[in-house]
Amino acid sequence: MLEAAMRSSRFTKQESELIADHLLDCELRGITMGGVSRAISVIERYGKQSENRTPMIISRETAFSASIEGDETIGYLVGHKATEMALEKAKETGMGMVGAHGAIFSGMLSYYAEMVTAEGLVCFSTSSTGLMVAPEGGTEARFGTNPICMGFPSAGDPIIWDIGTSGMMLADAVLAKKLNQPLPDGVAYDVEGARTTDPAAALEGAFRVWGGHKGSGLALSVQLMGMMVGANAMPDRYGDIGFFLMAIDPKLFSDPAIFYAEVENYAEAIRRTRPEIAERPLRLPFDRSRAHRKATLEAGVIEVPEEVLTELHRLIG
Amino acid sequence: MLEAAMRSSRFTKQESELIADHLLDCELRGITMGGVSRAISVIERYGKQSENRTPMIISRETAFSASIEGDETIGYLVGHKATEMALEKAKETGMGMVGAHGAIFSGMLSYYAEMVTAEGLVCFSTSSTGLMVAPEGGTEARFGTNPICMGFPSAGDPIIWDIGTSGMMLADAVLAKKLNQPLPDGVAYDVEGARTTDPAAALEGAFRVWGGHKGSGLALSVQLMGMMVGANAMPDRYGDIGFFLMAIDPKLFSDPAIFYAEVENYAEAIRRTRPEIAERPLRLPFDRSRAHRKATLEAGVIEVPEEVLTELHRLIG
Numbered sequence: 001m002l003e004a005a006m007r008s009s010r011f012t013k014q015e016s017e018l019i020a021d022h023l024l025d026c027e028l029r030g031i032t033m034g035g036v037s038r039a040i041s042v043i044e045r046y047g048k049q050s051e052n053r054t055p056m057i058i059s060r061e062t063a064f065s066a067s068i069e070g071d072e073t074i075g076y077l078v079g080h081k082a083t084e085m086a087l088e089k090a091k092e093t094g095m096g097m098v099g100a101h102g103a104i105f106s107g108m109l110s111y112y113a114e115m116v117t118a119e120g121l122v123c124f125s126t127s128s129t130g131l132m133v134a135p136e137g138g139t140e141a142r143f144g145t146n147p148i149c150m151g152f153p154s155a156g157d158p159i160i161w162d163i164g165t166s167g168m169m170l171a172d173a174v175l176a177k178k179l180n181q182p183l184p185d186g187v188a189y190d191v192e193g194a195r196t197t198d199p200a201a202a203l204e205g206a207f208r209v210w211g212g213h214k215g216s217g218l219a220l221s222v223q224l225m226g227m228m229v230g231a232n233a234m235p236d237r238y239g240d241i242g243f244f245l246m247a248i249d250p251k252l253f254s255d256p257a258i259f260y261a262e263v264e265n266y267a268e269a270i271r272r273t274r275p276e277i278a279e280r281p282l283r284l285p286f287d288r289s290r291a292h293r294k295a296t297l298e299a300g301v302i303e304v305p306e307e308v309l310t311e312l313h314r315l316i317g
Numbered sequence: 318m319l320e321a322a323m324r325s326s327r328f329t330k331q332e333s334e335l336i337a338d339h340l341l342d343c344e345l346r347g348i349t350m351g352g353v354s355r356a357i358s359v360i361e362r363y364g365k366q367s368e369n370r371t372p373m374i375i376s377r378e379t380a381f382s383a384s385i386e387g388d389e390t391i392g393y394l395v396g397h398k399a400t401e402m403a404l405e406k407a408k409e410t411g412m413g414m415v416g417a418h419g420a421i422f423s424g425m426l427s428y429y430a431e432m433v434t435a436e437g438l439v440c441f442s443t444s445s446t447g448l449m450v451a452p453e454g455g456t457e458a459r460f461g462t463n464p465i466c467m468g469f470p471s472a473g474d475p476i477i478w479d480i481g482t483s484g485m486m487l488a489d490a491v492l493a494k495k496l497n498q499p500l501p502d503g504v505a506y507d508v509e510g511a512r513t514t515d516p517a518a519a520l521e522g523a524f525r526v527w528g529g530h531k532g533s534g535l536a537l538s539v540q541l542m543g544m545m546v547g548a549n550a551m552p553d554r555y556g557d558i559g560f561f562l563m564a565i566d567p568k569l570f571s572d573p574a575i576f577y578a579e580v581e582n583y584a585e586a587i588r589r590t591r592p593e594i595a596e597r598p599l600r601l602p603f604d605r606s607r608a609h610r611k612a613t614l615e616a617g618v619i620e621v622p623e624e625v626l627t628e629l630h631r632l633i634g
Contacts, residue, residue, distance in 0.1 A: 060568075060569060060570060060571075062410070062411055062569060064381060064410075064412065065411065065412065065569045065570070067569065067570040067571065093379070093381075094379055094382065095381065095382065095414070097412070097565075097569070099569075099570040099571075122541075122542075122545055124441075134590065135587055135590055135599055136599075137590075137592055137593055137594070137597055137599050138587075138590035138591060138592055138593065138599050139590075139591050139592070139593050140590050140591045142586065142587055142590055150538040150541075150542075152538075152541045152545070159537070159541060161534035161535065161537065161538050163531045163534065163535075189593075193591050193593070210528075210531060211527075211528050211531065211532065213602075214480045214527060214528065214532075215528065215531075217478035217480065217602040218478065218480075218535075220476070220478065220587070220601070220602070221467040221469075221478050223583075224439075224467075224469045224476060224580065224583075225439075225467075227571075227576060227579055227580065227583065228439055228469070228565070228567050228570055228571060228576060229570045229571065230570060230571040233579050233580075233582065233583040233586070234583070234586065248414075248545070250545050251377075252377060252379060252382045252384065252414070252416075253377060253382070253384040253416040253545055253546045253547060254377075254384065254416075254544075254545060254546065254547040259544060259545060262544055262550050263541065263544065263550075265550065266540075266541075266544065266550040266551070269459065269550070269551065270452055270455075270459055270537070273451065273452055273454075273455035273456075273457050273459055274455060274456050274457045274510050275454055275455055275456070276454055276455065276456050276506075276510070277454070280454055282452055282453075282454050282455050284537070285530075285534040285537070
């Protein structure tokens with residue numbers, strides 16, 4: 001059905017499959033706001049597209065790098081293309097780095113990191129987005145929600161760290177607004193710069209950055225990486241993602257087989273770390289997401305709210 | 318005098334100059350624990366070295382990458398060599414990435430980032446170090462203090478973000494121990510895993526990681542980058558730094574002149590962000606360090622404790 005939904009916006013069959021796969025993976029991992037319901041936002045944004053859309057343009061390219069102009073293409077496709085190009089180049093040269101700007105919706109960076117680690121490569125990626133988040137000490141948006149992700153292949157499961165640098169997830173604020181619930185204290189500012197717990201006011205204003213001054217510097221760095229790949233410094237709220245992804249073959253630096261084995265051993269050493277609270281053993285960053293996906297697949301059922309399905313069917317027509 | 322101190326450990330003239338410059342820059346920026354007093358630790362560690370030391374070995378190399386085996390060389394020299402190699406390669410190809418392992422003392426990543434941004438290039442670097450920091454939720458050390466740094470060139474001053482991923486700076490704990498002062502609550506564990514405010518017990522145990530689960534994933538990623546470049550996963554406390562540095566020419570992705578101008582404008586937009594507290598205008602990450610260095614240079618005087626000078630003179634002999 002997700003594929004049919006994308007087809008209704010005149011994405012090609014292959015494009016529709018790619019987008020549907022990404023949205024489904026969100027849903028399987030329990031990130032429902034980026035899952036099936038996101039298909040509605042995509043159709044609302046793209047409507048009935050022209051049959052003759054401009055393809056993405058590769059504006060700069062070397063043996064190990066490329067720069068993609070997204071030209072308002074949907075980010076799932078741009079991110080996928082960028083990752084595929086980085087992987088191809090890494091297979092040729094040992095490393096590939098691809099930047100893309102001008103796309104809409106970035107998708108989950110961990111999705112691309114899984115593609116990269118599945119090939120035995122290390123992944124580093126960032127994505128700057130429209131302004132929503134205030135630097136620490138300020139009350140006006142200067143950053144996007146700016147995710148950053150690193151992924152490491154292993155003889156076992158890959159280790160993937162994928163975080164947003166906003167103090168609160170945008171999706172959670174949108175949900176709170178829908179449910180008419182207040183936000184926690186101290187996570188948002190209204191347009192005048194006063195602290196607010198009203199999600200509607202926060203969505204007009206700015207969210208607080210994660211991690212104080214240190215986290216603010218990280219969010220700033222992600223924004224600057226986006227500028228390096230050609231995105232505007234201060235894009236309006238819903239446009240101009242600055243996406244950067246790098247795939248590194250560990251063979252450039254050490255013996256890959258040894259590295260994969262050591263990553264797995266080290267992951268186990270982390271999980272076996274003496275916990276502060278005996279009943280709470282340690283997990284690695286991606287463990288919960290992976291377990292959620294596995295459980296959902298085994299159960300064989302995704303629960304989607306009735307109104308989301310109704311709306312999707314209406315839009316597909 | 319710093320140079321003479323290094324010469325006393327039989328570093329060559331050029332090596333001594335490089336190390337002295339790094340230590341002096343620490344001191345100028347107000348990071349006294351890494352400054353003049355550090356020279357004492359270096360001499361204590363290296364003593365009278367052999368005249369015929371093994372040079373660093375370049376074990377793997379491509380047009381854009383290199384892997385250096387530090388073989389217990391002092392990290393200031395390894396970091397400098399890695400940065401120079403990355404810069405050379407970036408001038409040839411547009412990008413250079415160099416890994417190094419087995420060094421001792423990593424120095425400040427921002428020092429290398431200033432070298433990179435001075436050439437108009439973007440810098441990303443990480444350094445894993447000996448185990449001292451517990452993953453979030455755990456009470457045993459699995460990470461080093463693991464700094465990470467990103468640097469961006471600009472038409473004005475470069476923007477440099479350089480943080481440690483430990484909740485507390487090791488140097489501050491060492492100082493607290495010397496001064497017989499307690500640590501803040503909740504930043505450290507003793508060897509049994511109990512929370513402690515005793516700096517001596519903390520130095521035997523583990524420090525808490527910065528930034529909760531998100532920060533813990535960042536510290537983990539830095540450790541894994543170190544493993545990728547050949548460092549041990551769990552090196553003992555004082556050995557085997559895993560250093561990674563990358564220099565990227567923005568021309569791979571966009572027009573450098575436009576990028577430099579936009580970074581400067583954006584820096585100004587951050588500084589002019591409406592502050593939460595009117596008397597506290599926003600700063601960028603490196604602003605304070607740069608201002609401190611400028612003020613110290615203008616004053617023309619560095620204050621070094623009498624006992625540090627006495628000890629240094631004794632060691633130089």
